[in-house]
Amino acid sequence: MPSNMISPNAESVPSSRCPLAEYEKILERNPILAPTGCTDKFCQAGRLVHTDEPKIGDNSPLEIVQNEASAFLWQLWQDGIYTEDHYTERRAQVMADIDRSAKDKIVWNQGVKRVGKTSTWTQTFEELQYGLRLAWRNSRKCIMRSRYQELELCDLRHVQTSVGMATALLEEITKSFNDGQIRPTVFVFPPKSVDGDGPMFWNKQILNFAAVDLTTGTQYELDDGSILGDPSNVQLTKDIIDLGWTPPSPRTRWDLLPVVAMAEDDAPAMVELPDKLRRLIDIEHPDYPGFGKLNLKWYQFPALSRLGFDIGGVQYMDAEIGVRNLADTFRYDSLPDVAKAIGFDIDSYRQKQEYSEVRAMEDLPDYEQLRWLSRAQAELNYAVRWSFLKKGVTCVGTLAASSDWCQYDDDHAAKNGYRLNSDPYWISPPQGSIVPVWHRGGAPNYQPKPMICRNRYDPVKCWQRRKSATDAEPVRLVIRENRWATEILSAFPISWSERHVNPANERLPEAMTNTVHICYCSKGTTARVLADKLHRSVKKKCAKTSHVSFTSLNALDLHQVGPSDVILVVAATTGSGAFPSNGDEFARSMDQMLHTMAADFSGLRVSIFGVGDSAYPRFNAAAIGVYNFFRQFGILPIAGGLIKADVASEALPLRLFNRWLDAVESSLTGGVGELRENPEEDFMAHAVMLRQFNAATLISKSSPTTAENEGLIVVALDGIEYAEMQHLRLLPTNSSSQVARALAALGIEDAQESVPFCDEKLQQCSYQDLFAGFRPIDGDIIRSTTSLAETHRVLDISCLVPSNKEKKRVQDFLWLKRDEIRAKLVEEEGYVYVCGSASMTEGVRAKLREIVGEDPKERLGDRYVEEVF
Numbered sequence: 001m002p003s004n005m006i007s008p009n010a011e012s013v014p015s016s017r018c019p020l021a022e023y024e025k026i027l028e029r030n031p032i033l034a035p036t037g038c039t040d041k042f043c044q045a046g047r048l049v050h051t052d053e054p055k056i057g058d059n060s061p062l063e064i065v066q067n068e069a070s071a072f073l074w075q076l077w078q079d080g081i082y083t084e085d086h087y088t089e090r091r092a093q094v095m096a097d098i099d100r101s102a103k104d105k106i107v108w109n110q111g112v113k114r115v116g117k118t119s120t121w122t123q124t125f126e127e128l129q130y131g132l133r134l135a136w137r138n139s140r141k142c143i144m145r146s147r148y149q150e151l152e153l154c155d156l157r158h159v160q161t162s163v164g165m166a167t168a169l170l171e172e173i174t175k176s177f178n179d180g181q182i183r184p185t186v187f188v189f190p191p192k193s194v195d196g197d198g199p200m201f202w203n204k205q206i207l208n209f210a211a212v213d214l215t216t217g218t219q220y221e222l223d224d225g226s227i228l229g230d231p232s233n234v235q236l237t238k239d240i241i242d243l244g245w246t247p248p249s250p251r252t253r254w255d256l257l258p259v260v261a262m263a264e265d266d267a268p269a270m271v272e273l274p275d276k277l278r279r280l281i282d283i284e285h286p287d288y289p290g291f292g293k294l295n296l297k298w299y300q301f302p303a304l305s306r307l308g309f310d311i312g313g314v315q316y317m318d319a320e321i322g323v324r325n326l327a328d329t330f331r332y333d334s335l336p337d338v339a340k341a342i343g344f345d346i347d348s349y350r351q352k353q354e355y356s357e358v359r360a361m362e363d364l365p366d367y368e369q370l371r372w373l374s375r376a377q378a379e380l381n382y383a384v385r386w387s388f389l390k391k392g393v394t395c396v397g398t399l400a401a402s403s404d405w406c407q408y409d410d411d412h413a414a415k416n417g418y419r420l421n422s423d424p425y426w427i428s429p430p431q432g433s434i435v436p437v438w439h440r441g442g443a444p445n446y447q448p449k450p451m452i453c454r455n456r457y458d459p460v461k462c463w464q465r466r467k468s469a470t471d472a473e474p475v476r477l478v479i480r481e482n483r484w485a486t487e488i489l490s491a492f493p494i495s496w497s498e499r500h501v502n503p504a505n506e507r508l509p510e511a512m513t514n515t516v517h518i519c520y521c522s523k524g525t526t527a528r529v530l531a532d533k534l535h536r537s538v539k540k541k542c543a544k545t546s547h548v549s550f551t552s553l554n555a556l557d558l559h560q561v562g563p564s565d566v567i568l569v570v571a572a573t574t575g576s577g578a579f580p581s582n583g584d585e586f587a588r589s590m591d592q593m594l595h596t597m598a599a600d601f602s603g604l605r606v607s608i609f610g611v612g613d614s615a616y617p618r619f620n621a622a623a624i625g626v627y628n629f630f631r632q633f634g635i636l637p638i639a640g641g642l643i644k645a646d647v648a649s650e651a652l653p654l655r656l657f658n659r660w661l662d663a664v665e666s667s668l669t670g671g672v673g674e675l676r677e678n679p680e681e682d683f684m685a686h687a688v689m690l691r692q693f694n695a696a697t698l699i700s701k702s703s704p705t706t707a708e709n710e711g712l713i714v715v716a717l718d719g720i721e722y723a724e725m726q727h728l729r730l731l732p733t734n735s736s737s738q739v740a741r742a743l744a745a746l747g748i749e750d751a752q753e754s755v756p757f758c759d760e761k762l763q764q765c766s767y768q769d770l771f772a773g774f775r776p777i778d779g780d781i782i783r784s785t786t787s788l789a790e791t792h793r794v795l796d797i798s799c800l801v802p803s804n805k806e807k808k809r810v811q812d813f814l815w816l817k818r819d820e821i822r823a824k825l826v827e828e829e830g831y832v833y834v835c836g837s838a839s840m841t842e843g844v845r846a847k848l849r850e851i852v853g854e855d856p857k858e859r860l861g862d863r864y865v866e867e868v869f
């Protein structure tokens with residue numbers, strides 16, 4: 001580096017952990033390193049987009065312009081473009097130019113604004129072309145950099161008007177398209193002047209598909225509330241329609257937006273692309289004819305149009321060739337449809353018993369979804385490439401580009417002693433580890449200049465600021481008698497969204513006043529998967545009428561909940577009745593909220609879907625806990641209020657979930673939204689679950705050795721196959737005397753007889769009174785166990801006695817009901833079943849003796865059963 005240059009890098013001291021040799025080489029060969037948005041303590045290398053990256057749009061202080069111009073010319077000398085003499089002479093000339101045009105302006109340096117001198121200078125064609133090539137080589141997001149020497153410059157620096165920009169671009173871009181044999185080209189418009197914003201295109205790419213979101217308008221709205229077109233262009237479409245564009249009729253997913261060019265200090269000019277460039281490539285697959293029916297298309301070349309260059313301290317706008325894609329969920333989201341085209345069939349899954357309740361791909365287990373999405377991704381990639389090749393349009397292959405990059409980077413490192421900067425997120429293709437470049441992982445995170453960068457300013461906002469200060473009016477370019485002509489674009493007097501209201505949207509402002517808060521707590525994936533499904537579905541159904549939020553239970557802030565909002569929670573239970581960690585904080589603050597929240601939640605609609613396993617003693621305790629919490633606010637339960645799904649009968653409990661979802665949506669859209677427990681269906685589900693159990697032989701059983709009743713049970717699995725780390729679930733069989741007693745209670749003589757759930761016999765069965773003592777901690781499980789019996793009126797006296805300070809026991813409550821009990825035992829020949837500790841059974845027996853007048857065992861005989869533990 002020349003001794004008279006002060007490099008900004010001079011102050012950058014490599015940390016002791018840096019591979020010093022490489023870092024020093026980088027500094028030696030790259031005189032100007034731009035900030036990467038990282039600090040000593042905060043590295044942004046792992047981010048897709050680094051915040052605080054340098055952008056163009058602001059004036060740089062004079063010394064920076066001088067320094068960068070000097071460094072750029074020095075690089076031309078180092079790279080053999082200039083001789084030393086040529087460099088010295090040119091540098092003197094440029095420094096003189098910079099001095100001559102220096103002005104006092106607002107300047108920015110490292111985020112600090114001040115008034116100071118700034119300036120600019122004009123590069124020769126060769127300087128600009130080489131600077132652009134270096135900027136491509138320095139672009140850490142691009143995998144095709146080995147071709148940097150092939151980049152062509154289309155020098156449009158003489159174009160001063162928006163109309164000129166639009167017409168020149170169309171003419172020149174057609175040449176670069178080159179009938180499909182694309183020439184990588186940069187179209188360079190004049191640099192930003194020290195007084196202005198610089199020329200801009202409104203479009204992010206010259207070819208862009210229109211799109212509209214239902215919540216902002218109806219031009220591209222679909223019935224289910226999704227977006228028609230490319231979701232990344234919703235705002236741009238709105239802006240261009242507001243400028244005066246009339247979308248084609250009928251609308252499609254593939255309507256190309258016009259190009260909007262805006263020169264510095266001029267009004268925007270809009271132009272439709274010529275037919276030759278508008279032609280789209282239909283994406284087809286040679287092996288799957290169904291692919292064609294998906295109606296997927298893409299334009300023939302992507303040309304980025306909102307990027308700029310910073311070369312030697314001068315800032316340019318460009319329109320460069322890049323790439324885009326159909327698969328991202330936030331774009332055209334076509335993978336689920338592609339999967340269907342290549343054979344995914346939800347109905348054939350549903351034939352299998354374990355999948356009988358699935359409604360869509362996302363209901364399947366994770367590994368099944370991944371299998372189909374990966375296959376769809378691979379085939380879509382193949383189809384795109386195949387379709388482009390068939391049309392003779394250049395399209396670079398992933399593997400080829402990746403190995404090209406690896407080779408280029410290796411060669412560069414071998415020659416220069418340092419690796420090229422690269423951003424693994426952008427360089428690694430979505431196919432991941434199949435593609436060699438994926439294994440390179442991270443790379444040095446540095447950014448030499450010249451560089452490609454984003455523009456700090458939004459062109460639409462620039463126009464809004466400029467509009468009142470200029471006489472220029474936005475125009476549309478049309479061809480008349482083979483020549484370009486302009487028409488003034490009449491901006492619509494009212495805003496776009498007002499213009500396109502339809503009857504459904506007229507209700508929008510009033511109806512959108514409530515929010516549906518969807519929350520989940522999940523340790524594994526079950527509750528989360530169901531919550532995602534709930535979120536997708538509710539969003540689709542209610543987007544017009546409600547805001548829909550989606551958070552973990554911990555992130556639910558009741559202070560932000562409105563009085564007529566809706567709360568839907570999907571809650572799994574873990575530990576022994578504990579909340580998963582993403583609901584645990586909420587659970588811990590429930591008590592405090594109950595005492596401190598003054599909100600009136602009597603209009604709040606709440607429904608909780610619990611995910612638990614009935615093999616655990618505290619079945620669905622988390623869901624029950626959340627539900628009880630909300631009940632204490634006097635909320636309105638909807639869709640059954642609390643639903644307790646059991647993963648013991650269905651690993652992903654879709655059967656119940658789908659019924660709940662229907663009820664939730666019905667209630668959100670003004671329907672009844674009723675969901676009653678269906679014991680018959682639950683029984684059938686349990687029966688199906690039980691069928692999967694095999695018989696095992698009990699070999700031995702030790703008595704419990706610990707306070708937690710832990711003991712050793714040895715069983716012979718009798719030929720049952722099991723994999724390592726699989727777990728066992730043991731269901732002890734009922735003894736024949738227990739079965740006989742249950743049948744007798746139901747009045748059934750023939751053990752083969754089946755009793756419908758609503759059979760009168762069941763309702764008249766003699767097990768009608770329940771007196772249960774328990775520890776408060778077991779309250780939820782006891783209540784949930786007895787609630788079904790209460791609903792079906794199997795119990796006519798239900799007396800639940802948690803341990804209490806007054807030391808009142810079950811037997812004391814027996815005494816309170818003594819007349820009814822005596823009648824049942826003596827006149828109706830009722831049965832008694834006592835189960836508990838020795839002192840409890842003793843106490844109950846004594847109390848019953850007082851009630852019936854003699855020892856109950858003697859009086860009732862077989863009708864009195866005692867089990868002591």
Ligand SMILES: Cc1cc2nc3c(=O)[nH]c(=O)nc-3n(C[C@H](O)[C@H](O)[C@H](O)COP(=O)(O)O)c2cc1C
Binds near residue numbers: 521577612
């Ligand atoms: C360690 C552990 C403890 C559990 N404890 C309970 C429990 O106390 N009550 C219950 O109903 N389910 C319990 N379960 C079952 C889970 O609720 C069930 O597996 C559920 O599907 C987990 O949902 P998730 O994958 O969303 O976390 C437990 C599961 C595990 C693995």
